[in-house]
């Protein structure tokens with residue numbers, strides 16, 4: 001099989017046919033329409049074998065994660081996803097691998113009603129680059145730079161699960177409860193982009209970011225861009241039942257603070273908007289936990305446990 005036919009052969013058949021796509025796969029470029037009053041948000045992420053996923057990861061999961069991490073960036077901007085483009089670097093044209101991978105792309109594209117509008121394949125080490133595009137009403141994009149001292153800090157879902165999942169996948173840790181094991185590995189392989197949260201934060205949150213590298217590392221982007229500090233209460237960090245029952249309390253805090261790949265949203269809201277936020281989250285059945293507050297001390301992050309200083313030295317996510 002000739003490589004230049006990979007995109008046509010494996011990815012052209014799609015069930016999502018969006019009305020805003022005039023010309024999709026098959027021409028030299030895609031032609032699309034942006035709805036009136038909306039701004040276009042574009043983001044790109046590459047997943048490289050051995051860096052962002054284990055070489056043993058099944059291709060279906062790689063495909064879904066490649067889409068999810070990009071949609072998570074759109075969610076962090078308050079955007080609604082529309083289109084994706086795929087650039088695939090493959091060491092060989094492996095029919096079975098490509099069938100599983102393209103099934104993963106198709107299923108996730110269907111689920112999120114996004115259309116694959118173009119792609120390219122090259123011969124090289126296994127790497128998947130996806131560009132995702134979506135819409136946000138003019139002036140309503142969420143950013144990192146508008147956080148204010150006094151804002152309350154929230155995180156969606158539970159934190160640290162993917163970090164434990166990674167250790168399980170690397171056989172560095174063993175958990176006897178099979179349900180907990182599967183939950184944690186799935187949190188690593190199949191992250192959920194918090195799109196509904198992102199769109200419901202428009203006009204409410206002052207800042208937002210998605211957690212890809214770990215809480216302590218990612219919050220610094222907001223602190224730097226907004227020239228704020230933060231106090232985080234480690235006893236408030238949202239932890240899954242699987243996490244609580246599988247690791248020690250200190251380890252759980254460590255994972256929640258520093259492990260990457262959770263793809264939850266971290267956002268800040270002013271005191272005035274806090275009530276509206278909590279009402280909106282409750283009515284949409286969205287779980288988000290207040291974990292601290294921003295301060296006026298630029299770029300200073302303080303961790304507290306039961307209102308005492310909490311010492312934590314392991315900062316940031318290390319790729320394996």
Ligand SMILES: [Mg+2]
Nearest residue numbers: 073076210212
């Ligand atoms: Mg991001």
